[in-house]
Amino acid sequence: MGKNYWITDKPIQVNDCIAKVIRPKAGAIDTFIGTVREFTKGKRTLYLEYQAYAEMAEKKLAQIGDEINEKWQDTETAIVHRIGRLEISDIAVVIAVSTPHRNDAFEASRYAIERIKEIVPIWKKEHWEDGTKWIGDQKEKTSYQEKLPTEEEMSDD
């Protein structure tokens, strides 16, 4: 039912994503869940705000699924990303990949989250106690005042 790659403004149900990739040929489903972290290098996040170019983001998520299918054999991938205001520990993204054998599923889900951070038009805005900032805007990374995070602190791994 429905598509395998989608953007939602509602809380994510992990099982909705997993259900998309369950199939008899699979012997493994690897699930990655990205959640909102409270502290990044000692700096407290109050909440995050995500924005997406939703139609294009869904296309790019599907492209990642196609890339996975080229790199590993016989995969089925589903990815959902949430937008809007997210509180600490809320789920921002879920990736599920099913494959016949476990190693491919582990590798492919790792690949998917790295590619999301490269090509999918989704942005997050940090809301701290002392300010806000859209993350990923590299040109601004050199201009932080002392109270704001350093470039290293902003990197999101």
Added chain:
Amino acid sequence: MIDVLFFAELQETVGNEKVSMEADGMTVKALKEKLSAAYDLSLDHAMIAINQEYAAEDAMITNGDVVAFIPPVSGG
């Protein structure tokens, strides 16, 4: 006319998520320069998508296109 979409920090700077304008026959590079000047934007790090596909600097824009400025992404 084309529609130009802005996101994240660019959207806040422009004050609009969408702007309609004449740009038939312009390259991506020329449109970037025009909008940089008009809105005092720094678009050096922004990628461009034409009709939801990433486009190169020398790509040509035609009437009816939807052009989006994509600042460095930070999903996940």
